[in-house]
Amino acid sequence: MENIEHALLDVKSLSKSFENVQAVDNLSFHIRKGEIYGLLGPNGAGKTTTIKLILGLLEADAGDISVLGLNPETDEVEIKNRIGYVSEEPLIYKSLTPKELFNFIASIRKLDGEKVSKKLAEYLEGLSAIEYYERLISTLSRGNKQKVQIIAAILHDPEILIMDEPLAGLDAKSVRVVKEIIELHTKRGGSVLFSTHIMEIAEDICDRIGIINNGKLVAEGDFEELRQRANAIGDDVDLEDIFLKLTDQDESINGIIEKLRTTML
């Protein structure tokens, strides 16, 4: 059995259903200090539900979650203070400007004025956010809202970054900068839970990947381990194939394309 003493985040036998959907089904995984863990799965696999359970935004039907040794159902406030969260839907504080939002965060989190200003200036420059610093968040483009949300999540140097599809909608330069921020965060000993439905992104960014489908963990490992699993199936099997196979999407694709051709052409 693997030693998970240093797990900053530990999820055990987690389940959650909505009416007739089993969104998360007996899911277990853990994230170590300094690690970027990717939850990779197709639309509707249960990634966002898992993240909301970890944050205490939803109540689990069964299972245990430990975040920095704390329980999300009872220690929601302390967990929020020690983690940074980038949600799937960009930002709540739409009636503020980024400047007002960051000032608000610095004041409620009691961040040191000088240190935070210096960091903020770097983040704003890195993500080209200065030009819309004093515009209402509600008027920003989707990608720019996302950048504001990312800065808001990292400003207090959280121990764990929980990011639900954080690169969605970002331009190439911002993707590079956000990847670098994630990397530097782990170099300081922080951990990351990163969700995506895109395999190349998981490969590029994550140290370890859990493939999730219908709320269940169907494979887990570093990229090399997953690749070996693909090789074991056959010579021509690449990781995309194994991802599609493990998430029951392999056989249907050709049929779908064929039917679309008939309908559309």
Ligand SMILES: Nc1ncnc2c1ncn2[C@@H]1O[C@H](COP(=O)(O)OP(=O)(O)OP(=O)(O)O)[C@@H](O)[C@H]1O
């Ligand atoms: N509030 C809700 N009420 C009913 N069903 C829900 C609710 N939230 C999620 N679900 C269902 O739970 C399942 C998992 O959804 P979830 O949002 O966790 O998937 P996801 O992996 O994040 O997908 P995506 O890649 O599209 O973001 C889906 O079948 C979804 O329809």
Ligand SMILES: [Mg+2]
């Ligand atoms: Mg989602």
